[in-house]
Amino acid sequence: MNNHSGHHSVGMFAAVLIGLSAVCPFNSIHAAPSAAQSNNLGSNIFYQASSGVSPVESTSPAQEQKQTETGPSNSSLHPGGTSAGSPVQEQGVPSGLKQAADGMIQSLSSQPPFAEWKDAELSYHPLGPGTHSWLVQVNRAGQSIGYLVIGTDTNGVYQLNEYGSGSGGPYSMDVLRQSLQSLSETELSSTDKLQITPMYEEPLLAYWLVRSSTGSQICIDAMTGDPLPLEVADGSWKHKLHHNTPPLTIDFLGTQAQSVAFTAAPFDPYDDLGWLQPKQKLSIHSADQFIDTLRTSPRIIFSATGINFVFGGPLSINGYQSWISPDDSSHPILYALSQHDGLSRFVPLKQLLSSGEFYGLDF
Structure with missing residues (x-):
């Protein structure tokens, strides 16, 4: 089978x-x-x-x-x-x-x-x-x-x-x-x-x-x-969906989860709709930019206009978790953390980067 x-x-x-x-x-x-x-x-x-x-x-x-x-x-x-x-x-x-x-x-x-x-x-x-x-x-x-x-x-x-x-x-x-x-x-x-x-x-x-x-x-x-x-x-x-070239996948056998990085308390993206303003849009196109942005803007929101239902979004993001592959330790696999109603949900950052935009609440 x-x-x-x-x-x-x-x-x-x-x-x-x-x-x-x-x-x-x-x-x-x-x-x-x-x-x-x-x-x-x-x-x-x-x-x-x-x-x-x-x-x-x-x-x-x-x-x-x-x-x-x-x-x-x-x-x-x-x-x-x-x-x-x-x-x-x-x-x-x-x-x-x-x-x-x-x-x-x-x-x-x-x-x-x-x-x-x-x-x-x-x-x-x-x-x-x-x-x-x-x-x-x-x-x-x-x-x-x-x-x-x-x-x-x-x-x-x-x-x-x-x-x-x-x-x-x-x-x-x-x-x-x-x-x-x-x-x-x-x-x-x-x-x-x-x-x-x-x-x-x-x-x-x-x-x-x-x-x-x-x-x-x-x-x-x-x-x-x-x-x-x-x-x-x-x-x-x-x-x-944006038809970008799919990123290379990594065999998870032997891949190790790292500590969860929490950047802010859980929040609801509907509590403050200020992020909808054009000036709140962030330039995040890579894992490094994602991590760097969370250091200065610890609460960010992912939104995919017209297809947010595909992601369960818009997603409030207040942290992330990295996975390290023994085959490529220099490029961690990142999962964005979205917390809501007692659930900590981790979604692959690569799926967000190619499908929507990020917005900040803290600048």
Whole structure:
């Protein structure tokens, strides 16, 4: 099985969303604690959600169809255990992905903001189909304490698309459920049966693709639960991206996370809209310029006019984290830090440099 196509072999899950009958192919594969020290798959497959939505066992396509029509079974799964009679399944996670995730988490857990990640439980969720990305949830005591989104480059080398520490990470079933409940009858009928697919597209677009049995579809932001523009579903937003030559990617194997540099307290870009003035625009086109600017203007904002939804932006930036590759120690890989509502989200600076503008609040 190819590393970048492993998500095609994983079964589907049916999940109950209050007031709606939904098929949610957001499957997960649970790994034991100390994932950085072992490549053994866990003995059970489940979706570990903080929402209280009870997951059900992995099913065959025939069983899925039956559950779609009649509702899922009453079995429940608990972190670290299996439901009575549930089949043991050990499939779906490419070994290369596990090796990459283990190395990234082991490196991050050596830094104070990620100390809780040491020996945490990991669950793997394929994002797709066809996007070659995985969500790796970092869990402790049944609660998510962080996440990684890992993808592949054109050569199949695993890359860290983004990561975050704290609550409020992407693809919360609770956020999805609330979002679906808030949609009006004109958008989705309560009698519709829904197919819900977690999606991730570069640069940083995390969303749920919701298709109804009547043929309509809606895209929901996987972070906020807000409905996304129609151009997400048809992909027309992509022509708005700057078509710069993609930067060279680096194999993350052996790459080490450095200390997080905090330059200011968390802030909301909507609290002070002064940054929208033309004079606040910054000249940042490289990693060195980004670091130098934060020394004099510790609060900066990234904005991509017309496609901020692709980045979850505008993004308030109040720090960064560097990763050092043993193959090129003179050129650190930088991730910009954006903090909001208890989540510290780290996004690759290279994606921001080629796709939008930076603005300052402190000069």
